[in-house]
Amino acid sequence: MNVPESQGTKKIFVTVGTTQFDELVTGVLHPDMLEIMEAKGYTHLIIQIGRGPEPQIPTSLRIQITVYQLKENISSDIKDASLVISHAGAGSCLEVLSAHKPLIVVVNQKLMGNHQLELAEKLQSEKHVVMCYPETLKTTFADFNTSCLKTLPNNNQMALSNYIEKLMGF
Numbered sequence: 001m002n003v004p005e006s007q008g009t010k011k012i013f014v015t016v017g018t019t020q021f022d023e024l025v026t027g028v029l030h031p032d033m034l035e036i037m038e039a040k041g042y043t044h045l046i047i048q049i050g051r052g053p054e055p056q057i058p059t060s061l062r063i064q065i066t067v068y069q070l071k072e073n074i075s076s077d078i079k080d081a082s083l084v085i086s087h088a089g090a091g092s093c094l095e096v097l098s099a100h101k102p103l104i105v106v107v108n109q110k111l112m113g114n115h116q117l118e119l120a121e122k123l124q125s126e127k128h129v130v131m132c133y134p135e136t137l138k139t140t141f142a143d144f145n146t147s148c149l150k151t152l153p154n155n156n157q158m159a160l161s162n163y164i165e166k167l168m169g170f
Helices: 020-030 031-039 075-080 090-098 116-125 132-142 157-168
Strands: 011-015 044-048 066-069 083-088 102-105 130-132
Touching: 011 020, 011 075, 020 044, 020 083, 020 132, 031 132, 075 090, 083 090, 090 102, 090 116, 102 116, 102 132, 116 130, 130 132
Parallel strands: 011 044, 011 083, 044 066, 083 102, 102 130
Antiparallel strands: none
8 A cells, every 4th residue: 555654744634535424524524533544644634525514623632634625626635634534435445445555444324225334345345445344443553454455456446447347346
């Protein structure tokens, strides 16, 4: 996994996509989660909240927290991240994995009738991501180790898309 750590900067980028996933946003901003981030040496937390409400930002002594709703392109946030925590949307997963970034996928159980759980389970079974649910995020993050992850086989967007479709049985 490609993990840039220039001058002691370790960034976590969190994305919920274009929808709303308040449980993920609340989970990463929980004081216990921030404490674990600080203990692991993270210095920045950037959260893309989609269409969700502006969250209450807790005070953190060592982590700089930035929140925004949507922007046209999140590629630079992904590129600059040491770790990405994302909803299980196919587009977000594909973009993060194509950038060869460590990825924790958080499944939104409120979205019924979609393929997010199936995609997350398959990507985890192939060791490309670690998946969890909002209620297990803190434990998953505390135990997370990038050395357990495998990068996707190719940096070509179409090949990655085809690979994910193949994984999913399409």
